[in-house]
Amino acid sequence: MKPYLREKKSFGFDDVPESTSYEAGYLVTVNAGWRSIRPVVDSTRCIGCGQCYLYCPDGVISIQDGKAVIDYDFCKGCGICEKQCRPGAIGMERERE
Ligand code: SF4
Ligand code: SF4
Known part of the structure; x- marks a missing residue:
């Protein structure tokens, strides 16, 4: 878990790093195809609040151009x-029928 969540410290957006602490791919390999469902962002409803960014394990x-983008x-x-x-x-x- 990200330290600022684990320690329950109050923080503002300026304290949150622009990118994730760990480069994706550093700890895991590319998804091998076992995922059965995937999240899809409706950009017309996304307000860029960053909650999904903060909680994605x-x-x-x-967040790119104010919208959430997921690395599938x-x-x-x-x-x-x-x-x-x-x-x-x-x-x-x-993912597939
Ligand atoms: S940034 Fe993430 S949590 Fe916030 S509105 Fe967009 S998709 Fe939802
Ligand atoms: S929280 Fe992260 S890993 Fe889980 S479905 Fe959403 S983007 Fe994928």
């Missing part, structure tokens, strides 16, 4: 980002 979400090479499809997104901008979709 794999650190695979970045490393997303494991856990759905935490969907649960955290208050505007309802993330939906989980099946």
Whole structure:
């Protein structure tokens, strides 16, 4: 877990690093195809609040041009980002029928 969450310190956006602490791919290999559902961002509803970025356990979400972008090479499809997104901008979709 990211230290500022674990220690329950108050923090502002200026304290949060622009990118994840760990480069995706540093600790894991590219998703080998076992993911059954994937998060999909509705950019018309995304307000760029960064909650999904903060809570994604794999650190695979970045905010680009004010919108959440997911790196599908490393997303494991856990759905935490969907649960955290208050505007309802993330939906989980099946990988394949
Ligand atoms: S939590 Fe939802 S609204 Fe906030 S940045 Fe992520 S996708 Fe966008
Ligand atoms: S589904 Fe899980 S791993 Fe994938 S972006 Fe959302 S929180 Fe991160």
